[in-house]
Amino acid sequence: MNLGKNDSADNLPCSFVIFGATGNLASNKLLPALYHLEAAGRLAESLTIIAFARRDWTTENWREHMRETLDGKIKGSLDTPVFERFIARFSYHKGDLNDVASYRALAERLPPESACSGAVFYLAIKPAEFGAVIQNLEAVGLNKPRGLHRVVIEKPFGEDLESAQMLNRLLHQYFDEEQVYRIDHFLGKETVQNLLVFRFANTLIEPLWNRNFIDHVQITVAESIGIEDRADYYDRAGALRDMLQNHLMQLLTVVAMEPPAALEADALQDEKVKVLRSIRPIAKRAVHAHALRAQYTHGKIDGKPVVGYQQEENVEPNSITETFVAAKFYIDNWRWRGVPFFLRTGKRMPHQTSMIAIRFRHPPQQLFRETPLETIDPNWILLSIQPDESMRMEIHVKQPGLDMDTRLMQMNASFLKTDEQTLDAYETLLLDVIEGDRSLFLRFDEIEWAWRVVDPILNHWAVEREYIPTYAAGNWGPADANRLFDSDDQVWRNEL
Template structure:
């Protein structure tokens, strides 16, 4: 499709997602020469602009959010765009859109992509309007949907049923931008292209796995959404669970979309169900209070604009899961995410078991620390931590890190949205989520959601600028397990 006369419609073209992610990603693809020459982009919004008004707005957003904005590329980039004023709840707006996309006598385009950069509550109304305008009939129509996909298992099932009333599964692209990160994709290469690594990637050698997504910012202006969702729905059920599947999956027979997604679903189906009576042993939640982040005093969650009085919405969640299959039986996977933490980082820390023999007990070495594989998603790095002897006459050891990071000096990082937008244009669904992945991820966390839904009068707090509540260690299996904050 990269060389076809394709079209791209952005619903919510003036919203935060479009301004911060989609428009900069499209601009970077244009500058890199990766955008199809004939790509036509229709920016759908409510504001009373003509194309000149849209271009002024676009220029302002790219100056703010594009990492390498150069004004000399802007004029050519604008040639791809048309602004379409419309209301997503008005059928007439979609009639006008239909006329623009398929003018009378014109050849039907090879592919039309509808990107729903809008509130989740507007997904179905837009899908229904598109269907009513005939966009789900003959032709190559693709619809891209951002998370969250439902807010529990029941709502996700209902949303999927309504989507399938209008579009086929092969037309639906459920996006999780974490899967577009190069370092996440490099995890597949690290595992399956290195025999020495894959041979020890199992319960015989690995003691436990930690997956962390920490943010130093608060909820910004998202109280309307976040106070209803919370950290479990916003991050753990999708982003962290997707990373878990890539760590734990078996080698797929190929890198085709369904082969990869089949193996990910097997992981989710193998996760041990959490007993209703034992949720507190598997998961804990907390909410940030006032504190200091990067030398700046910040308010607590309860004092953020738009947050309900006495809200018990979690801004921090830590949980553990067990994968009951041959490879991972008995290995805990610890997942945590939170806002207003000490630093912004996304990481995977894999700790290996202790050596089986205390060979150095009669030396100065009191304890041999286990090995680690440390994968940082943001900023990018991949390291292996081993023990070596310190220089000198005495037998002492210290840890060193072998840096396996793959990006060379001067090599530019590809943004996750750039990679995923290219995949949508080319019809490659390998890095997009099939509904059974969504369903089983909700099944995993549903006992936690239901348990917390009954606890509406109290929630733990932690000071902003910390690494979360001390109580987060209570879910860990052993005394020598601890959260790896620094890699």
């Protein structure tokens, strides 16, 4: 993103190691993103990429796997010259994440320090395996010299506040904070980045962005898919850990933060932490009023029948893991005091959508009391993150005719021109890792305070182990989610 680089162009790494290179994350996100960066000419000629995985493959086997993997996952058709240039960067390293000898062999394959400024170690693996990789990198000296190499860690960072703090202590035992890139791909999305411009570059918008004008904020991340083949992880994590504590909390901070002193990593992260620290703690007795969970049962998605969560492969019998969560938070500061932020996320919902919906207050004077407009719909700002990235405003205009009738009109502030394509979030973030820009990554105090916010909910649900509400697949979650609202005229915004 180039908001504020910590490293110069002369300090680019010349090795990029992907741990878990044959897994879903690498296949679906990392390899296509790296290919697109190659096609755009954004990867330095000196950069080599090492695929670290357990399969008994040669480099040729790996390159054939890449050809099959990229087919259908990239924009357009595979460009043969670009692909040949791309696969030439790769070599395959057979290794076990828990075997220190595999790391010794990896160290021997990396260029000497005199020839290169360092390496990127991307942990595209299960969170339970983070510790083993970090300790084995240290065991063979791949964490030295301190400050040189970069470690990229996917979410979730820990399972609760205590485990996140333990993982962070382990990281800092061997790596400096400036070397650690905690990735949340939502922050790499164009709409989320554009929200900063939308707010802070437009004097039309910023004066309205507060409790005097805004009634409430909704943040929705809905998925039509189920858990696919992630039961071993998801059945332990659930929607609160998997989505709300990281993705949705990050969106909340970007919506609510104050203008940073500069567009630099620490300045941006400082303002986001201030938001998290200002969120009103949820008392144990108030959890029911502020949060609810549910689990999908059988239903239909796009007209096709799907099984319920407990019938998914490898899910524990009678599991009460939540696949839907909705929660209400208040930010007790001068800008947002009294404005509820409603967050919800779920699987097997009608369609894939991620949206920030900001509802404004009703006009203070009912000028149209004696007309058909006695009750007037409020204004909205709608920021769509996926599947389409756009920004819209809903305002009232008078309909043509003799009566004082109005209709809602959407003003579309989409930032893409007809001949432009948006960058994939991973393309943005991988380039930032390589170039040493930490602006769109998470500092540990952000993660720590996000866990402090949701830990009371987790702790309360941990003792409620006998029952979980349900919703049929293909619905927008349980009807009971409406009880979170503060007034009868507040409703969930499901569509643009």
